[in-house]
Amino acid sequence: MTNDLLGRHRAVLPDWLALYYEDPLEITHGEGRHVWDAHGNRYLDFFGGILTTMTAHALPEVTKAVSEQAGRIVHSSTLYLNRPMVELAERVAQLSGIPDARVFFTTSGTEANDTALLLATAYRRSNTILAMRNSYHGRSFSSVGITGNSGWSPTSLSPLQTLYVHGGVRTRGPFASLGDDDFIAACVEDLKDLLGHTRPPAALIAEPVQGVGGFTAPPDGLYAAFREVLHERGILWIADEVQTGWGRTGEHFWGWQAHGQNGPPDLMTFAKGIGNGMSIGGVVARSEIMNCLDSNSISTFGGTQLTMAAGLANLNYLLEHDLQGNARRVGGMLIERLRSAAAHVPAVREVRGRGLMIGIEITKPGTDEADPQAAAAVLEAAREGGLLIGKGGGHNTSALRVAPPLSLNVAEAEEGAAILENALRSIQ
Known part of the structure; x- marks a missing residue:
């Protein structure tokens, strides 16, 4: 068979x-x-x-929620009011730690990162992106273009100019022999040097723990130190929480919180675990960034009643059982x-x-x-x-x-x- x-x-x-x-x-x-x-x-x-x-x-709580919602309505698109989508967006916005947060739902982490790149480049009017070496952000044309892992980047063509930064891998590379504080300092100096040779980028996108890259991570505080440099120059920070979100790292609900000394990210993407197998992704951003687009947009399948019902039930179970x-x-x-x-x-x-x-x-x-x-x-x-x-x-x-x-x-x-x-x- x-x-x-x-x-x-x-x-x-x-x-x-x-x-x-x-x-x-x-x-x-x-x-x-x-x-x-x-x-x-x-x-x-x-x-x-x-x-x-x-x-x-x-999980019975999720399968019950999906079954009951499917018996009512499965899908209507974002052109109509959608109670489960609003309810889940309210929960995610509150949990995100981002002030005045707005949430846009997608069908995958790839699409979430694609949307974050669209928002950041439109807001900053720049197509230059900083990304981490050894990173992975999805399989769309734009997300492949910022993936710093050659095994998952099938083309060098891209709508973006991508500059790769040191720091995502602690035990390899030119700074591996340094202690944690010196490692962070060396990566920050490298970032400053890089920024001195290019036009102002739109954003840095980074996984707090690199997923496809083999669960590698920098010392806690690296992205906080990067954030200080970026903030001085108006450059946005996108935290890719597709694999690290919802408490998986144990110590924090979001991976960025290990680097949150200088505040939350400007944008955060999520997916995977929130749907417990249902196709949910999304972006959280400050309202001024989320609302910067000057044309209409919708998501046909992002935020369907069926997937939102699953996400709500799954999130409730996660929080109630302190997973x-x-x-x-x-x-x-x-x-x-x-x-x-x-x-x-x-x-x-x-x-x-x-x-x-x-x-x-x-x-x-x-x-x-x-x-x-x-x-x-x-x-x-x-x-x-x-x-x-x-x-x-x-x-x-x-x-x-x-x-x-x-x-x-x-x-x-x-x-x-x-x-x-x-x-x-x-x-x-």
């Missing part, structure tokens, strides 16, 4: 549409932190559809457990992350050279053991990505860590 589906997939879908595993997996259903494949095998899910199943698979706190507690335990396991595996260069957003960088033992074959072997071995994880990396790195639903409990964390430890040992 799966082989037939794989053949049909290859016959009708693009060659560049990536599939995990030598024998690709068809997931048929899920519950809690587990999913099942077409052969009835059960897996503990430590990737959540690329950080999208944020609370749990088939941010759970990510901090269980994630802290999980990362220490994985560090302990990795200490005995020479191919593991680093275990990094915070909350339930953990990266394991794989290299050829005794070197800093990436080993994508070994990373792929761990991915396969974990699946054989009943665990699904992700992978990523950039700048000649290979990393495993661990990002379970935020409701993960201690027993499941221990089970997953044991499977992953065996998978890591299998490559020795």
